[in-house]
Amino acid sequence: MPELPEVETIRRGLQKAIVGRSIAGVEVRVPKLFHGEKNSIIGKKVLNVDRRAKQIIVNLEGPDDLLVHLKMTGQLIYRELRIKNCELRIGKQTAGGHPSKDWFDELPNATTHIIFDFSDGSKLFFNDLRKFGWIKIVNSEELKVNSDLGPEPFSEEFTAKKLAEIIASKPKWNIKKILTDQSLISGIGNIYADESLFYAKILPTRVGSMIKYDEVLRLHTSIIKALNIGLKYGGSSENTYVQIDGSRGKAQEHFQVYSREGQKCFGCDNIVKKIRLNGRGTHFCEGCQK
Ligand SMILES: [Zn+2]
Numbered sequence: 001m002p003e004l005p006e007v008e009t010i011r012r013g014l015q016k017a018i019v020g021r022s023i024a025g026v027e028v029r030v031p032k033l034f035h036g037e038k039n040s041i042i043g044k045k046v047l048n049v050d051r052r053a054k055q056i057i058v059n060l061e062g063p064d065d066l067l068v069h070l071k072m073t074g075q076l077i078y079r080e081l082r083i084k085n086c087e088l089r090i091g092k093q094t095a096g097g098h099p100s101k102d103w104f105d106e107l108p109n110a111t112t113h114i115i116f117d118f119s120d121g122s123k124l125f126f127n128d129l130r131k132f133g134w135i136k137i138v139n140s141e142e143l144k145v146n147s148d149l150g151p152e153p154f155s156e157e158f159t160a161k162k163l164a165e166i167i168a169s170k171p172k173w174n175i176k177k178i179l180t181d182q183s184l185i186s187g188i189g190n191i192y193a194d195e196s197l198f199y200a201k202i203l204p205t206r207v208g209s210m211i212k213y214d215e216v217l218r219l220h221t222s223i224i225k226a227l228n229i230g231l232k233y234g235g236s237s238e239n240t241y242v243q244i245d246g247s248r249g250k251a252q253e254h255f256q257v258y259s260r261e262g263q264k265c266f267g268c269d270n271i272v273k274k275i276r277l278n279g280r281g282t283h284f285c286e287g288c289q290k
Contacts, residue, residue: 002070004153004187005230005251006241007054010076013244014049014056014124017078021046021118023060030113033128036137040064053149053186065143067136073240074126074133079107081121129240150184153223158185160220167216171209177278178208179223188223191236191258194283195226198257198267203289204282205275229254257283 002010022045026038041064048059056076058066068076107125108115114126114135126135150166151157166184167175178184179193188196197204199222202215211219235241235249238259242248252259256266261274261283270287 001072001189002054002074002235002241003189003192003230004054004227005192006235006249007051007056007070007187008231009235009243009249010070011049011051011056014058014076014078017080017122017244018046018058018118018124019048021120021122023116024119025117027115027117028113029108029115030131033113033126033131033134034136035134036064038137041066041137052147053152053182054189057143059140063139063141064137065140067138067143068126069134070241071128071130071132071134073129075111075128075240075242076244077107077125077127077242077246078244079123079125081123148183149186150182152186153188153227158220160217163220163223164213164216167208167211169208171207173208174205174277175202175208175211175219176204176280176282180278180280185223188227190280190282191238191255192223192226192230194258195229195256196223198222198284198289199225201289203286204277204284257285259283 022043023041025042028034028038041060044060044062046058046060050057050059054069056068058068060066070076109127111127111129112125113128113131116124126133151162167178170178170184176193176197179188179196180190194204196219200215200219202211202219230236230251233249233251233254234243236251237248238252257272260272263272265272265285265287267285268287270285272283272285274281274283276282
């Protein structure tokens with residue numbers, strides 16, 4: 001599932017691509033993935049693109065905004081309309097039909113469920129292989145009120161002291177469960193929890209009450225570090241995640257423990273282990289993490 005670095009990479013891409021463009025049409029191919037009256041957003045201009053935890057908020061003119069959750073396999077891919085050599089092109093896609101190895105050249109494709117048309121002819125495609133993702137029309141005011149999410153890691157609110165309070169509030173939970181609970185901290189999922197705990201040299205199985213304050217300080221720095229590496233490399237494309245131009249992220253090439261089970265640790269001679277914890281695959285090094 002896309003986590004903060006992946007969703008933030010998409011948000012930044014959308015911010016550059018669609019702000020200032022007006023929605024000319026919405027084609028909903030799978031109704032269960034789109035909630036709201038689509039006609040209410042036709043003609044509305046995109047003012048801003050925001051993110052809250054793993055959700056993207058497309059700020060529109062008027063009282064309504066769009067809330068997007070990519071869940072496991074959602075994708076947002078943007079194509080500009082270009083006229084080139086008298087041939088109509090939508091981004092890399094050729095209307096004349098030159099087959100290409102890159103399946104994103106074929107948009108819409110079988111996983112495309114919602115298409116936004118902008119007034120300049122560009123398009124935003126919502127693809128979702130497993131159909132768990134969704135797009136909702138929401139009232140801007142309701143969005144502000146309805147927030148049961150913990151602080152954003154990059155916000156001023158998220159200090160080491162705050163992290164210590166969060167950990168102290170769940171003395172019996174293992175530290176990985178604490179990091180991935182969205183009501184405690186926003187945006188950290190399985191990947192970046194494992195990476196953060198590796199950098200902090202803390203075993204994911206340790207419970208909140210056993211984490212010392214110097215470890216909390218290290219964990220705070222490590223969370224920011226792990227998320228920044230994710231952002232720097234455009235998110236991780238282990239599964240279906242892509243950036244808005246359809247290209248894959250490269251963060252997975254920089255993971256220390258996540259999905260490296262059975263391989264030698266970069267920090268010592270141990271082999272990276274994988275266990276089930278809180279129902280999720282959990283990666284760590286017993287040599288580096290205590
Ligand atoms: Zn190690």
